[in-house]
């Protein structure tokens with residue numbers, strides 16, 4: 001049984017370990033946190049492909065460095081992060097539910113009220129490290145719609161499994177899933 005998958009994005013290559021997320025499924029674990037090379041390379045490759053937009057919106061946690069780098073390249077002074085939980089300092093937060101492929105658990109995504117007000121009526125690109133089941137994208141989209149903003153693009157470094165067949169997302173590379181044999 002193979003234990004890793006070789007991924008190349010532009011001129012950066014990583015050996016991703018295969019990890020079990022359930023009894024039937026392994027994923028190639030792609031963790032960009034702390035990896036400046038992957039983030040900078042992927043951001044420069046995707047930023048030219050994005051449509052015009054007012055804000056990028058991402059989900060805590062692994063989307064954050066990617067959104068940060070893309071926002072910098074696009075000259076956007078702010079981007080919005082949907083958090084995994086309601087914080088004490090939030091004001092009238094919007095909440096959506098999501099099931100994570102990596103934890104296989106129900107999670108929430110939360111948009112703080114002032115962030116919702118900031119993006120109301122604006123054009124939004126949803127951006128994440130990996131789009132897989134599309135669940136977290138759906139939850140982000142629900143938050144954006146509730147905030148009165150419009151999604152004009154969906155972008156990720158990688159499209160995993162069936163997500164690679166979608167024609168409504170921009171991505172750089174496909175990432176296979178590894179079902180039990």
Ligand SMILES: Nc1ncnc2[nH]cnc12
Pocket residue numbers: 027028029030031101102130131132160175
């Ligand atoms: N293969 C993967 N590695 C890390 N995080 C993920 N989230 C969804 N798919 C993932």
